Each structure stands twice: as C-alpha cells, then as structure tokens.
Amino acid sequence: MPITVERPKLTLLEKFYFPAIIKGLRITIGHAIRILRRKKKVTMQYPEEKWDDNMPEYYRGAPALVTDEHGRERCVSCQLCEFICPPRAITIIPEEIPSDDKWSKVEKRPKEFEIDMIRCIYCGMCEEVCPEQAIYLRKDYAITGHNREEMVHDKEKLYEIGGVREGLVNKWNKLK
Amino acid sequence: MEAGNILTSIEVMPILISFIKIVVVIFAVILPMVAYSVWAERRVSAVIQERVGPNRVGIPFTKIGLFGLGQPIADGIKFLLKEDFTPGHVNKLYYWLAPALTMVPALLTCAVLPFGSELFGEKMVIADLNVGPLFVFAIASLSVYGIVLAGWASNSKYSFLGGVRSSSQMISYEISLGLSLVPVLLIFGELNLSEIVREQSKNGWLLLPFWGEGAIWNGGVDRFFLLFPAFIAFIVFTTSIFAETNRLPFDLPECETELVAGYHTEYSSMKFALFFLGEYAAMIIGSGLIVTLFLGGWSLPFGLDAYLMSVSGDPQQIPWWLGLIHIGTFLAKVIAFILFFIWVRWTLPRFRYDQLMKLGWIIFFELALVNIFITAGILILTRDPAP
Numbered sequence: 001m002p003i004t005v006e007r008p009k010l011t012l013l014e015k016f017y018f019p020a021i022i023k024g025l026r027i028t029i030g031h032a033i034r035i036l037r038r039k040k041k042v043t044m045q046y047p048e049e050k051w052d053d054n055m056p057e058y059y060r061g062a063p064a065l066v067t068d069e070h071g072r073e074r075c076v077s078c079q080l081c082e083f084i085c086p087p088r089a090i091t092i093i094p095e096e097i098p099s100d101d102k103w104s105k106v107e108k109r110p111k112e113f114e115i116d117m118i119r120c121i122y123c124g125m126c127e128e129v130c131p132e133q134a135i136y137l138r139k140d141y142a143i144t145g146h147n148r149e150e151m152v153h154d155k156e157k158l159y160e161i162g163g164v165r166e167g168l169v170n171k172w173n174k175l176k
Numbered sequence: 177m178e179a180g181n182i183l184t185s186i187e188v189m190p191i192l193i194s195f196i197k198i199v200v201v202i203f204a205v206i207l208p209m210v211a212y213s214v215w216a217e218r219r220v221s222a223v224i225q226e227r228v229g230p231n232r233v234g235i236p237f238t239k240i241g242l243f244g245l246g247q248p249i250a251d252g253i254k255f256l257l258k259e260d261f262t263p264g265h266v267n268k269l270y271y272w273l274a275p276a277l278t279m280v281p282a283l284l285t286c287a288v289l290p291f292g293s294e295l296f297g298e299k300m301v302i303a304d305l306n307v308g309p310l311f312v313f314a315i316a317s318l319s320v321y322g323i324v325l326a327g328w329a330s331n332s333k334y335s336f337l338g339g340v341r342s343s344s345q346m347i348s349y350e351i352s353l354g355l356s357l358v359p360v361l362l363i364f365g366e367l368n369l370s371e372i373v374r375e376q377s378k379n380g381w382l383l384l385p386f387w388g389e390g391a392i393w394n395g396g397v398d399r400f401f402l403l404f405p406a407f408i409a410f411i412v413f414t415t416s417i418f419a420e421t422n423r424l425p426f427d428l429p430e431c432e433t434e435l436v437a438g439y440h441t442e443y444s445s446m447k448f449a450l451f452f453l454g455e456y457a458a459m460i461i462g463s464g465l466i467v468t469l470f471l472g473g474w475s476l477p478f479g480l481d482a483y484l485m486s487v488s489g490d491p492q493q494i495p496w497w498l499g500l501i502h503i504g505t506f507l508a509k510v511i512a513f514i515l516f517f518i519w520v521r522w523t524l525p526r527f528r529y530d531q532l533m534k535l536g537w538i539i540f541f542e543l544a545l546v547n548i549f550i551t552a553g554i555l556i557l558t559r560d561p562a563p
Contacts, residue, residue: 024523032223043228 055139060124062140063115064162065155066133074134074165077108081126081135089119090126113155117143136162197302198287205507206286209514210456211248217518219244224522258445263330266442270329275443275450278322282457284315289464290370292474292503293377294494300474300503301370308369309357312465313350316420319458320346323422323429323439326451330442338438341529342422342429348536349419349426355544356412359405359551360469369468377475378482382406384472387479398558405551410470412544417462419536422455423517425524426532463513464506471509474502 013019034040044051068074077094095111097104126135138161145151153161215230222229233246262271288308292300305311320343327339360382364372379388383406385399386392392400419426430438440451467473475481481498488495494502527535 021520021524025519028224028519028523031226032220035223035226040226042226045228 052139059139059141060122060137062117062138062143062153062161063120063122063124063126063135063158064138064140064153065113065135065158066162066165067159069164069166071164072103072106073109073159074132075110075113076106076132076134077110078131080129080131084125084129086123086125087119087121089116089121090114091116110155113158115153115158117145117151117153118148133165133168136165138162193298194302197300201286201291201302202283205291206283206457206460207453209460209510210453211252212245213456213460213514213518214251214452215244215248216515217521218247220515220518221522224519252449255446255449260445260447263442265331267329267331270325271442272447274322274326274329275447275454276322277325278319278454279450279457281315281319281322282454282461285312285458285461286464288312288369289461289468290373290473291464291506293374293499295499295503296496297493299370300499304368304370306368308367308372309361309465309469310367312461313354316458316461317346317350319454322451322454326443327439330439332442334436334441335439338429338435338441341435342439345422345426345428345532345536346420348533349416349540352412352536352540352544353416353420355541355548356409356416357469358544358548359409362548362551362555363399363402363406369473373468373473373475376472381472381475381477382470383410384477387477388482398554401554401558402551405547405554406470408543408547408550410466412540412547413469414466415535416540417466418517418520419532421458421462423459424521425527427526428529428532459517460510460514463510463517467506467509467513473509474506476501476505 035042065073065075077092079092079094082088082090082092091112091114092110093112094108097106097109103109122137124137127137140161143151219229219231230244230247232241233244233250234240234242235246262268287302288305288311290299290301290304294300323342323346324339327335327337327342330336360372361367363382364375366372366375376382380386380391380399383403385403388394422429428438429435430440435441440448443451476484484498484501485494488498
C-alpha cells in the first residue's frame with residue numbers, strides 16, 4: 001500500500017514567490033551588514049593571530065619528554081609507550097646508566113628516543129600509559145619540516161619541547 | 177585606381193576613433209571589470225556567509241594586502257601558466273573553437289551599449305546602431321553555440337548533459353527576453369539605445385519617471401500608468417538575463433552537484449578561463465543592458481542632467497566634465513547591478529530543471545505576451561493618436 005505524502009498547500013502569496021525571494025535577500029544582506037560592521041567576528045587571520053592563548057588545558061599537541069626538578073630524565077626506558085603507540089611512531093633504544101653516574105640507581109634510561117611526527121596521531125596514549133610521568137602532550141601544534149628526517153623528533157628535541165616538570169602529577173585521579 | 181586614392185577617399189579619423197573606443201572599452205573597462213567582478217563575487221559571497229574571502233594578495237614581495245585586490249591578476253597569471261591540456265577523447269577542432277565562441281559574442285554585444293553621453297563631441301558608444309536591442313539579441317544568442325559545442329566536443333556525459341540543458345534553457349528564455357523588451361520599445365518608439373537613454377535623461381527613467389515631461393504633474397500621465405507594465409517587463413527581463421547568463425538560481429548547465437562542472441568539465445587552464453570570462457562578460461553586458469533600458473543608462477536622476485547643462489552654458493555642447501560624470505554614472509549603475517547579481521546568487525537555491533522550464537514557458541512567456549497588450553492598451557488610452 002503506497003503512502004501518498006501530501007504536498008504542502010501554498011497560499012497565494014507563497015505561490016507568487018517574490019516575497020520569499022525578498023525575505024531571502026534580507027537575510028543574506030543582514031549577515032553581510034553584521035560582518036561588515038564588525039558586530040560579529042568569526043575568522044582568525046592565522047599567521048598573525050593565533051589561538052595559543054585560548055588553548056584549553058587538555059589540548060593534545062606534540063608529545064615530549066620531561067625532566068624532573070633535579071634535572072634527571074624521567075624516562076626509564078620501560079618502552080610501554082612504544083608498545084601502546086597505535087601508529088608505532090615511537091622508537092626507543094634503551095641504555096644502562098653507568099654505575100659512576102649520579103642516577104645509577106635508576107638503572108635504565110633511553111639511549112635514543114625518537115617520535116616520528118609524520119606518524120603521530122596525537123592520541124595521548126603514551127602519556128596515559130607512562131608509569132614514570134615522563135612523556136606529556138604539549139601545546140605545540142605547528143610541527144613542520146622540509147623533509148621526512150626533519151619530522152622525526154630525537155631525544156634532544158623532545159627534551160627541548162618538554163622542559164622541566166616538577167613534582168608528581170595525578171594524571172587521572174584527583175584523589176590519589 | 178591607385179592605392180593612394182583609395183586611402184585618401186576613406187576617412188581615417190572615424191576609424192581611428194572607433195578603434196580607440198574599442199580598445200579602451202574592451203581592454204580598459206570590460207576585461208578588468210570581468211576580473212574584478214570575480215573578486216567581488218568571492219568577497220561578497222564571503223561576507224554573506226560570514227567569512228573573509230581573498231584578502232591577502234596585494235603587491236608582490238611586500239606585506240601590503242590591498243584587500244586582496246591582486247587576486248584576479250594572480251589568478252590570471254595562474255591560468256596562463258597552467259598546462260593547456262587537451263584530453264585524448266575530444267573532438268579537437270570544436271573543443272578548441274568552443275571557448276572562443278563563448279567569449280567573443282559576450283564582448284561583441286558591448287558595441288551598441290552607450291556607456292556615456294558625449295566626450296569632446298564624440299558619442300560614447302562604439303557603434304551607434306539603429307537596431308541596438310536586436311543586435312544584442314542576435315549576437316547574444318550565438319553564445320549558446322559555444323556551450324553546445326563544448327558539451328558535444330568534450331565527448332563526456334557530464335559535458336553533454338550540461339550543453340543540452342544550456343541550449344534548451346537559453347533558447348526558452350530568449351523568447352521571454354525578446355518579448356519582455358517589446359513594451360519598452362513601444363513606450364520609447366525607438367530602437368536606438370543612445371536615443372532611448374537620451375529620452376530617459378530628458379523625461380525620466382522608465383522605472384522612475386518623475387521629472388521632465390514624464391512626471392505626472394507635467395502631463396506625463398501615460399508614463400505614470402506605464403510604470404506597471406514597465407515593472408513587469410523589468411522583472412521578466414532581469415530574470416531572463418539571469419537565465420541567459422547561466423547565473424544561479426538558473427545555473428543548471430553547470431550545476432556542480434549533478435554534472436561535476438557541466439559543459440566545461442573537460443576544460444582546463446586558459447580555455448576554462450575563457451568560459452569563465454565569457455560568463456562574467458555576459459553578466460556585465462546584461463547588467464549594462466538592463467541599466468540602459470530601464471534605469472536611464474548614463475543619465476543622472478531627477479533632471480540633474482538638464483540642470484548641469486544649463487550651468488555649463490552652451491545648451492548643445494555637453495562639456496567634458498559632464499561627459500565624464502555620465503560615464504561614471506553608467507559604470508556605477510552597472511557595478512550596482514553586478515553586486516545585485518552576486519547577492520541573488522548567494523541567496524537563492526538552484527531551480528529544478530522542470531521548474532526552470534515551467535517558469536520560462538508557462539509563466540514568463542505568457543506574462544511578457546500579455547504585457548505587450550497591456551502596454552499597447554495604455555498607450556492607446558493615454559497618448560494622442562499619432563498625427
């Protein structure tokens with residue numbers, strides 16, 4: 001049994017069509033005037049204006065390594081982030097800390113720590129999984145380079161972006 | 177006969193003056209206007225949609241933006257430098273011919289448009305034809321060939337459908353276009369566009385007859401009652417121009433959602449640009465025609481022309497400054513109309529094809545036809561029979 005959908009009955013004025021056109025023209029000119037009189041601003045002129053100041057706390061930008069307040073690398077090369085990383089952007093080569101080093105009791109540190117920023121999807125799983133609170137997603141978002149090699153962040157670059165993070169940070173549970 | 181005799185028997189000056197007028201009008205007025213109406217289209221559409229639009233391209237190698245006024249020049253350079261690609265499956269001759277056939281008629285029609293009164297005693301119109309509107313229709317209807325040929329020669333289903341749609345649409349709307357103009361010609365009793373404008377300058381625009389002999393208090397009862405058919409003619413003519421120039425809401429030949437890009441799907445680089453330029457040139461000429469016929473062409477409103485002439489002293493000779501004012505007035509009116517075209521484009525959605533045909537054949541055709549009789553009736557009742 002086919003269902004017939006009634007077309008809406010138009011009044012004479014609606015059939016005439018011109019009032020509707022004039023109404024539409026009024027709407028569009030209204031928008032134009034509003035934007036021309038700068039009552040409303042939508043677009044940000046990108047390179048000159050950036051939204052860095054309005055970035056929320058939870059923004060996930062480039063992942064980076066941090067040192068603690070004593071200047072020690074927090075990363076102990078457990079390689080959990082390397083395993084969890086969905087696009088496999090992280091490559092870690094661990095290294096034993098020599099016994100005459102100040103932090104020899106930590107035992108392990110990364111010899112090389114590379115994040116391929118072409119692969120990184122900024123999911124933040126490395127940050128979530130890290131037991132040492134050594135890797136964080138920072139607010140840097142304009143990661144650019146002229147070739148693929150430039151887009152791989154090595155250890156030095158990661159510490160440069162990351163900087164120092166003091167004290168313990170409760171990542172999920174505020175009560176902990 | 178010797179060659180020298182032929183040369184001396186031909187007057188060189190009129191040819192030279194026409195040549196100067198053609199070069200100036202085409203290369204200094206129409207083509208820049210085409211380029212900048214594309215820019216205006218993008219800026220106005222952006223403003224209507226609360227965006228910004230092209231606002232960066234200014235003077236190269238500096239930070240000076242100039243509201244993006246360099247954009248059309250950059251676009252033009254881009255079109256020229258792009259690879260001119262001809263697909264393997266096309267009919268080469270017609271494929272190459274089609275863009276020129278769209279562009280040339282659009283530019284040819286500007287020959288009869290009076291873009292100013294007089295400058296240094298020279299009429300500001302390239303060809304002062306006595307059959308102005310007929311010439312425009314004859315040439316403008318040629319531009320459909322470019323589109324049909326493009327659609328056919330491209331050998332692609334989208335192009336073909338676009339070409340077919342375009343031809344039927346343009347042919348249908350040419351009827352109402354021509355018929356809607358008959359009342360105007362009845363009212364003026366004149367087919368020379370320059371004379372029509374001069375009449376409007378003296379006795380009131382067709383849609384604004386409130387000075388000179390056209391004003392109702394000066395005995396222009398006929399013109400007052402003729403406002404009604406004139407307005408109908410204006411609506412039909414303007415809408416038909418929209419359809420003729422394939423502008424939205426009637427841009428079915430190239431509607432992106434169904435036909436990729438319609439008849440110019442297979443075109444790239446400068447050949448595509450020629451289609452693009454032809455379309456915008458047709459829009460400018462169309463606006464010029466509407467302004468000339470209905471809104472007084474180059475004339476200033478409310479008898480300002482007559483007043484300025486009386487200030488200048490000599491009643492026969494139009495001074496150069498007034499000539500320049502007239503040219504400026506015409507350009508201002510045309511630009512205003514182009515902005516209206518753009519405004520309408522970004523307001524209305526596209527018609528369905530059957531709606532388009534219904535509007536053309538069932539409503540506008542009849543309306544234009546009836547309008548002729550209304551006009552004729554009013555003319556019989558209000559004007560004295562011709563002696």
